[in-house]
Amino acid sequence: MADLIQIAAxxxxxxxxxxxxxxxxxxxxxxxxxIPEPISKALSLYLMLAIGFKGGVALASSGIDSMVxxxxxxxxxxxxxxxxxxxxxxRAVTSLDSRNAAAIAAHYGSVSIVTFVAATSFLEYRxxxxxxxxxAMLAVMETPAIITGLLLARRSLGQASSDRESVFSPxxxxxxxxxxxxxxxxxxFMIGWTTGxxxxxxxxxxxxxxxxxxxxIFLLDMGLLVGKRLGDFGQVGKxxxxxxxxxxxxxAAIGMAAAAAIGLSVGGITLVxxxxxxxxxxxxxxxxxxxxxxxxxxxxxxxxxxVTFPFNLAVGIPLYHxxxxxxxxx
Amino acid sequence: MQLHPKKRIEIVVxxxxxxxxxxxxxxxxxxxxxxxxxxxxxGNRGIRDDSHLTDVFRNVLIIVIATEEIAHEIINNSxxxxxxYAGIVTMSxxxxxxxxxx
Numbered sequence: 001m002a003d004l005i006q007i008a009a010x011x012x013x014x015x016x017x018x019x020x021x022x023x024x025x026x027x028x029x030x031x032x033x034x035i036p037e038p039i040s041k042a043l044s045l046y047l048m049l050a051i052g053f054k055g056g057v058a059l060a061s062s063g064i065d066s067m068v069x070x071x072x073x074x075x076x077x078x079x080x081x082x083x084x085x086x087x088x089x090x091r092a093v094t095s096l097d098s099r100n101a102a103a104i105a106a107h108y109g110s111v112s113i114v115t116f117v118a119a120t121s122f123l124e125y126r127x128x129x130x131x132x133x134x135x136a137m138l139a140v141m142e143t144p145a146i147i148t149g150l151l152l153a154r155r156s157l158g159q160a161s162s163d164r165e166s167v168f169s170p171x172x173x174x175x176x177x178x179x180x181x182x183x184x185x186x187x188x189f190m191i192g193w194t195t196g197x198x199x200x201x202x203x204x205x206x207x208x209x210x211x212x213x214x215x216x217i218f219l220l221d222m223g224l225l226v227g228k229r230l231g232d233f234g235q236v237g238k239x240x241x242x243x244x245x246x247x248x249x250x251x252a253a254i255g256m257a258a259a260a261a262i263g264l265s266v267g268g269i270t271l272v273x274x275x276x277x278x279x280x281x282x283x284x285x286x287x288x289x290x291x292x293x294x295x296x297x298x299x300x301x302x303x304x305x306x307v308t309f310p311f312n313l314a315v316g317i318p319l320y321h322x323x324x325x326x327x328x329x330x
Numbered sequence: 331m332q333l334h335p336k337k338r339i340e341i342v343v344x345x346x347x348x349x350x351x352x353x354x355x356x357x358x359x360x361x362x363x364x365x366x367x368x369x370x371x372x373g374n375r376g377i378r379d380d381s382h383l384t385d386v387f388r389n390v391l392i393i394v395i396a397t398e399e400i401a402h403e404i405i406n407n408s409x410x411x412x413x414x415y416a417g418i419v420t421m422s423x424x425x426x427x428x429x430x431x432x
Contacts, residue, residue: 286346286384290346293415297386305383
């Protein structure tokens, strides 16, 4: 227990979390501090490229075995299944209508790439190894939840036939299969896997040393966005804010059980917990805005970006890691 | 110089809705359009300037210049598309130099 507190405190005082906190504070008091959009976009592309490439290289050196296929199946399963739990909980304990509940549920099956990246940086700092294919799990978890969310919405929308058809528009399907972050993650993963350690030698000066610092700058930007969203808490309501905290814990517990069952390392269990706990705030909101336009984006974006993301970043990652250490292989 | 009267339509709309509006504009027969990314402002959905991360809180400005007939079709077709989205649609009279471009 003392260890856990120490790890959590250490995580609180990392530059990443502190820059994030700075951003939240500055955004909340409406400082004119901003990171220009193209730069923020470039930082996020960098993070995706780096994490994808590193994962591919790690897989090239560890080699591929049946575990990879099992792990990917588990990942897709989690992404498809977690929204069902989220939806049932939301309908049971809150007064949300089914469209908003389905939209929120889809966010919780999908993942937050930045939370994952922060967790890998947490593990690397503590020299805890993790399996390279975890990055592939990240990539395949991003979009299946959209399909579950839309099916849940369609089922509860009943017989209004025009609504039923428009839920799966070609635009949404394109987003599910060809969304930019999935293409970049999967693509750099394949390039890293193909080129292996030789490729890493070429990319290392850009991808290895600056990685943590770039992450810290990106988290400053995330903090600014979160700070601005804090004003929408009133619309979200206390019940939903609570959901934004206990849903990641439920997701993490399911993720950890699945990861331990297929025999992942402590680092791997931690990361699967993070994947199952995190909620999307880029890909899924865009898809939900198109498919369920009546659902309120101020609710679902605020919940995943301003409640669940900070919770996972500050508390979730060290917590999941501590539990993974207890249940994982020695 | 000879000028030709046309209609100019401006549509401020949230970014995630823009592709379907642009598709509709082309289907209506307009020969082109201009899109200004990241416009910010305030309206009945509050301040809209969060251009980062997600398109959900971002607005774009679409400008179309077309003949009166096509312009009216665009205006009519825009309303069902905008039902659940932030959107401002205006039409004004303009004169263009190169008639064959519009």
